Amino acid sequence: MFSRDILENRNGKLKKSDWILIVCSWLLIQIIVCYFLGIRDQEEAVKYIGLADKWMKGDRNFSLYNLFYSGYVSIFVLLRSFGLPFKSMYVVQLLFSLLAVYFFIKILCLYIQSRFAIVVSAILYATCYIIQQWVSALFTDSIFSDLLIIATYFLLTEKNGTGNKWLFWILLYILPLFRPVGFLFIPVACLYWLTFNPRKNISRLLVCMGYLLLIGLVVYKTFGHDEPYYYPIHSLHNIQANVICGYPGDLLKYATIPYQEGMSVFSFLYHNPGMTCRLFLLRTYKIFSMGRPYFSSVHNLLLFITTFFYYTSAIIGTIDIFRRKENKYYFLIAGVLIFSFPMIIFCVEWTGRLSLPVLNFVLLLSGIGIDRIRRSSNFLPPVRHDALQQ
Secondary structure (H helix, E strand, O other): OOOHHHHHOOOOOOOHHHHHHHHHHHHHHHHHHHHHHOOEOOOOHHHHHHHHHHHHOOOOOOOHHHHHHHHHHHHHHHHHHOOOOHHHHHHHHHHHHHHHHHHHHHHHHHHOOOHHHHHHHHHHHHOOHHHHOOOOEOOOHHHHHHHHHHHHHHHHHHHHOHHHHHHHHHHHHHHHHOOHHHHHHHHHHHHHHHOOOOOOOHHHHHHHHHHHHHHHHHHHHHHHHOHHHHHHHHHHHHHOOOOEOOEOOOHHHHOOOOOOOOOOHHHHHHOOHHHHHHHHHHHHHHHHOOOOOOOOHHHHHHHHHHHHHHHHHHHHHHHHHHHHOOHHHHHHHHHHHHHHHHHHHOOEOOOOHHHHHHHHHHHHHHHHHHHHHHHHHHOOOOOOOOOOOO
16 A cells, blocks of 8 residues: 555655645545535534524623633634625534644654654544544534644644744633633643643743633633533433433442432442442543444444554554653643543543544554554664654
8 A cells, every 4th residue: 555665764754645645535534424424503503503693693691601612603603794604614614624634744743753654644533534523513523623633733833933832822722612621731731841841831831720720710600600501411420320421321220329319429429439430430431432332233343443443553652652751742641531531520422522632632642653563563763753852
């Protein structure tokens, strides 16, 4: 499939033919997704379209928690102000998806010098059905996932110029305006800085801590004003010991102290350690296992085959990072763990779309794993790349 010069090229520079191959792979999956799934403007999309429609009609009375989706809704508002239909958001999401592919490659070029590993890793990302299927859905997930990749690139290159620095901080601030979990990128960035000289990055760390406190205050306020949004959706799943949101499980049989009215969720989980451990472990498993009992056998088999390769190469990449003590890559592992945390605490979404941020970091780790496999098969020594050193 790949010529010998691709296998042996170690300068990390892609040729025009490589870019064409990657873009064509991305375009093919977009055509397939759009043909079979169409532009999905129902379900959760109705909420964002409705908010934009209310704004256009002059109704500014929004719940406080909608602030965490205001970035996405504002794009709808902008499109409508130009007289474009809501479905034109699909074109915007296509552009963001293509940008994410570009910056995914740029990230790979920072820490991989094998052209072969970069091309293979980029194709894996560009054709990842689990991620790309949401481009045609007018939900926040696709753009948020794309922005996370772009923000990661500018995190790694913010010291390369004023423009990169400004773009990084803008993205850092607006990520929580596309999905509430966007604030989790802040501890990922902080960990990245801490792997270098903490004193040198103290100002960045303080600014990020201040922003986290501000977000925490907003969340606290939403508890008071939008209690129905949080408690029946999130805590009810812990009371019912549901692994997948809305999908009944059988873990309550492990509860020794049943839930009673007035008992806090934390107390219920604390007094039932057997059930709680099983619940959190199964949720952790389902974050990475994209298969669902209500999917067809063929669907689950395809998901298993693709994710098996993603996770195997990512594990190899993780082991290689620890073996070589490449602390500048630890933030990728942290990204997987940190973005998994909300689903472990609350519940795993029905279709697995909330795992997209986790999969972004998995695929970046997978790139390192593929490079490691290539080096092992070609008996080439590792190339230490200092582009990320600050």
